Amino acid sequence: MIPPLAASVLVALLTTLSSPVSFGQERPDPAKLIAAQKAAMAPLAFMDGVWRGTAWTILPSGEKHTVTQTERVGPFLDGAVKVIEGRGYDANGEVTFNAFGTISFDANTHAYTLHAHAQGNVGDFVLKPTADGFTWEIPAGPMTIRYTATVKNGEWKEVGDRIMADNKPVRFFEMTLTRVGDTNWPAAGAIGPK
Numbered sequence: 001m002i003p004p005l006a007a008s009v010l011v012a013l014l015t016t017l018s019s020p021v022s023f024g025q026e027r028p029d030p031a032k033l034i035a036a037q038k039a040a041m042a043p044l045a046f047m048d049g050v051w052r053g054t055a056w057t058i059l060p061s062g063e064k065h066t067v068t069q070t071e072r073v074g075p076f077l078d079g080a081v082k083v084i085e086g087r088g089y090d091a092n093g094e095v096t097f098n099a100f101g102t103i104s105f106d107a108n109t110h111a112y113t114l115h116a117h118a119q120g121n122v123g124d125f126v127l128k129p130t131a132d133g134f135t136w137e138i139p140a141g142p143m144t145i146r147y148t149a150t151v152k153n154g155e156w157k158e159v160g161d162r163i164m165a166d167n168k169p170v171r172f173f174e175m176t177l178t179r180v181g182d183t184n185w186p187a188a189g190a191i192g193p194k
Contacts (some may be wrong), residue, residue, distance in 0.1 A: 038106035043101070049183055067089055080105075084100070099118035113126065132150050133148070147159070
């Protein structure tokens with residue numbers, strides 16, 4: 001058994017030796033990485049703002065459940081990351097759905113990732129920008145859940161389909177939102193140095 005202090009020193013040494021700098025490679029320039037992230041996120045600026053409308057989903061019981069859906073979306077880390085919160089309200093005004101996500105771009109792999117939290121679940125999903133929106137997918141065993149969003153002229157329409165090989169897609173979700181304003185979320189309220 002390795003004593004805790006020796007184990008800590010060993011981990012620190014291995015981490016240092018395995019870093020790219022130790023092999024004579026230069027560390028990537030953070031300014032260049034951030035600039036690439038900001039440039040990649042700029043085409044998604046159409047999402048920024050506050051949105052409200054109607055959404056429906058088909059429950060496991062087969063019942064169609066309709067809510068008033070809201071989304072607030074804004075840039076963070078000086079535009080290198082996009083932050084999203086979605087809320088669904090029932091007819092009594094109570095929150096029945098709440099989700100939080102971030103969209104980021106990896107300058108090394110040139111891939112977008114949606115990191116999402118919803119209904120007790122968390123995951124990382126590939127997001128692909130399109131000419132007028134985006135798509136993202138959730139692998140779910142033999143099926144894929146694909147969300148397709150179209151955002152134009154102040155309207156955000158998003159649909160969700162269950163896709164299985166050799167079968168037609170089954171639509172289980174749809175939302176249509178209207179942009180109702182700007183937001184300074186999530187950057188507002190940062191804690192200053194004094």
